Amino acid sequence: MNRRDFLQNTGIVAAASVLLSKSAVSMASTKNYKMGLQLFTVRDEMAKDPIATLKKVKAMGYQDFELYGFDNEQDSYYGFKSSQFKTILDDLELSASSCHYGFSPYLERSESALVRFVDQCIRGAQALNSPYITWPWIAPEQRTLDNFKRMAGMLNKIGEQVAKAGLGFAYHNHGFEFEEHAKVGGKSGQKGFDILISETDPALVKLQMDMYWVMHSANTTPKKLVEQHPGRFVMWHIKDMDSLSRDYTELGNGSINYLNILPDPAKSGLEYYYIEQGGNFAHSSLESVASSAAYFQTQLKTLI
Structure with a gap:
């Protein structure tokens, strides 16, 4: 091949590479996620005036929410x-x-009570046109290996009941799932998270990754977890960690470098994400969610 042909061919390849690169960017941006907020972050304001609070956070750019505090008996x-x-x-x-x-309380109640509660949750979610029902937490005294094994079976049954109603079901992690329990019979200690992820049906039980707790307690990163369990993490909680206290803080004010640890949304199976801050507000909950929204929109939004 002479120099002229070589230059022509490499030019074609270069042009094709640019087009492919643009195409990849275009494909990555076709999923137009709404900026989400877990409303527990502004629970003090929601307790005072829910409608006014929703208007205020909408003005900050939030469009989608994860709720909390469903009253199942009152719907x-x-x-x-x-x-x-x-x-x-x-x-x-x-x-x-x-x-x-x-x-959480239904770990101690009958199967029929759980089925009834799930039906109530389904009716509430359907009324809102909300696609996901999420199990968020268990009490400290419930965090035993036996309970994690029981939970795996419960999660599968709930997931099946929820799926029959046309909705999705997910489990939300904290840090306690990553704690290693005492060794038994010379074997290394088990973790609740490993039990839950290995003994639940991926088709019925999705996962909501709280990235703060992964970085705080899991000795791994969100990116690595997604690599290990692709397609499983359909929702994310995004919040920052104070560099000294390791408590919650506003996005961009803490030690979590999301530019490095954010997983590939497609590989994760991401459908929704929520910015969250459980407490430790610099001034107030509303000022904190405004600060986090501004940081997210300028620094992280293009990565998702």
């Missing part, structure tokens, strides 16, 4: 019947893609 969220709260969201052009429901 209500934040004091409003499910259908009323859906109307409020619709009027504000907002959505609620998930809610954290109070499953």
